[in-house]
Amino acid sequence: MTDVQKTETEILVFKTNISDSGDLGRISSVLRLESRIRKWNLDSSDVDNVLRIESRHLDPHEVIEMIRQSGFMCEELPD
Amino acid sequence: MRPRDESKEKAIREKAIEMIVKEGFDGLSMQKLAKAANVSPATIYLYFKNREDLLNQLYIGIEAAFTEATLKDFDPEMSFEDGLWLQWKNRFAHNIRYPYHIYFMEQFRTSPLINHKDIKENRFKAAMGLFVKNAIKRNELIELPVEIFWSIAYGPLYTLIKFHSGKKSLMGNKFVLTEQKMKQAFDVVVRALRK
Numbered sequence: 001m002t003d004v005q006k007t008e009t010e011i012l013v014f015k016t017n018i019s020d021s022g023d024l025g026r027i028s029s030v031l032r033l034e035s036r037i038r039k040w041n042l043d044s045s046d047v048d049n050v051l052r053i054e055s056r057h058l059d060p061h062e063v064i065e066m067i068r069q070s071g072f073m074c075e076e077l078p079d
Numbered sequence: 080m081r082p083r084d085e086s087k088e089k090a091i092r093e094k095a096i097e098m099i100v101k102e103g104f105d106g107l108s109m110q111k112l113a114k115a116a117n118v119s120p121a122t123i124y125l126y127f128k129n130r131e132d133l134l135n136q137l138y139i140g141i142e143a144a145f146t147e148a149t150l151k152d153f154d155p156e157m158s159f160e161d162g163l164w165l166q167w168k169n170r171f172a173h174n175i176r177y178p179y180h181i182y183f184m185e186q187f188r189t190s191p192l193i194n195h196k197d198i199k200e201n202r203f204k205a206a207m208g209l210f211v212k213n214a215i216k217r218n219e220l221i222e223l224p225v226e227i228f229w230s231i232a233y234g235p236l237y238t239l240i241k242f243h244s245g246k247k248s249l250m251g252n253k254f255v256l257t258e259q260k261m262k263q264a265f266d267v268v269v270r271a272l273r274k
Contacts, residue, residue, distance in 0.1 A: 013121040043129035046109050052124050077121035 009038060012060050015048040017073040027051075030070050034058070048077065088126045091116045093179075096137055100182040104134070104190065135197045138187045141180050146203040148173035155206050159214035160269055167236050167265055171256065174240050181237070221274050231271055235264050 018027055024042060031037055031053075039054040051074070053063060060076045067074035094116040098107050109130060113120040127133040149169045153162065174181055187193060211228065214220035223231075239256050248254035 011125050013124040041128050043109070043124075045130050046120070048110075048120065050109070050120070050124055050129075052128060077119065077124070079119055079121050 009054045009056060010058070012053045012055060012058065012063060013077045014051040014053075014060075014063065014067070014074050015077050016042070016051045016067060018042055018049050018051065018067075019044055023072065026070050027067060027072065030066050034066070050077065083125065087118070087122070091118065091123060091126065092137060092140060095133060096141070096179045096183050099134075099137075099186065100179045104186070104192075107134075109133070131195075134187070134192055135195055137183065138192070138198060141177075141183060142201060142203070144177070145173060145180065145184070146201055148176075150203065150206055153206065153210075155209035155213060157210070159210075159217075159219040159272075162210050162214075163232060163269065164262075164265060166233075167261060168258075170233075170236060171240060171261060174244070178244050181240070218274050220272055223272075228272075231268060235268055236261070239264060 018024065027042075031040055034055075036058040037053055037055045041052050043050040043052065051063075051067070064074045064076065091112070095107060095112050098112060098115060107130070109120050109123050112133075113123055116123075123133070127136060149166060151169055153165055153169070155162070157165070192198075211220065215222055239254075239261065242248040242254040243256035246253070
């Protein structure tokens with residue numbers, strides 16, 4: 001593997017129940033602390049309240065753990 | 080997650096454009112699109128951040144394809160008649176290839192979505208502006224407000240394209256826009272615009 005491939009951004013997609021701006025504030029303070037997350041956004045217009053994360057070397061299970069510890073439901077959306 | 084796949088992204092885009100033209104912007108959700116395009120919602124999020132991003136990217140993509148197609152072999156220094164004829168031919172060919180695109184562009188431009196910060200002007204407008212300016216400078220074209228110029232120079236073409244892509248035309252018959260018929264209309268247009 002070359003260095004370029006190693007640092008390529010991965011996109012992780014989750015189904016959640018994060019919905020209002022208060023919820024958003026809570027998870028944003030958690031996600032901010034994770035340096036492997038480059039960008040993230042929540043699509044609250046979608047029925048699955050999709051959390052989309054652009055990251056490097058981050059395992060989906062770590063995200064699920066972070067979100068669940070903040071008190072929300074979170075599961076990976078299958079491809 | 081699987082890596083990006085350009086042909087899959089293109090298929091998702093074309094499906095989304097078709098859905099919007101048929102059902103309007105409100106008819107599109109990531110879930111409905113996923114079903115129609117036969118992919119999982121997660122796959123769509125691989126390419127687009129959210130619904131808003133999807134709509135913007137669709138418009139940007141359509142405009143880029145339109146620009147590339149219409150500026151093919153075109154040069155703003157061309158004579159007015161040659162340049163406009165090439166525009167007609169290029170635009171018609173592009174519309175036959177992507178029949179939903181003009182309807183999507185129209186819908187998008189008449190909606191508040193067009194004011195989004197991600198939507199920027201491209202080289203197409205600059206090339207067309209220069210083309211008209213050159214023609215006026217060479218005394219090949221009368222000077223008109225831009226809306227009036229556009230309605231006369233391109234309006235007839237798009238009306239004919241709509242007749243062509245509709246199932247029935249004015250008299251209830253199927254109208255087929257051939258190059259010969261296009262030239263017939265074009266000659267009238269050029270006569271009207273010539274100085």
